[in-house]
Amino acid sequence: MITLTPPVTTLKEHEVAKKTKSKRKEYTKVDVKLLKEHSKARTPVAKLSKLMKRSEGSLRQKARSLGVGLGHQR
Template identity: 80%
Template sequence: MAKKTKNKRREYTKEDVKLLRGHSKARTPVARISRLMKRSEGSLRQKARVLGIGLGHQR
């Protein structure tokens, strides 16, 4: 049997990136951003790393 994944992959839109940058500047906790954007903390951290912005304790 093939293993089912519980989440489908969603691409980041320009609006998502803009929102993530805003939250980074405002120093919003990653857990709160995760709930607002409906994405995992790991996904947000990886995208922030690719964009070269800081999130959470990585500042």
């Protein structure tokens, strides 16, 4: 006969795991220059995201605030 045991968890029934806080990374003058260069070169946002180690959303927001076209919003 096989007995099943409930899964072991470290949290109690109504506890929620703590979320990790993300640290913001300010845009430097070099980052802005690089973003503008890649905008002119029409580099895909996914590739630029990996290159600059920033999310696609972050890059799109910064490009929009600078008035630079990026990705499909041209």
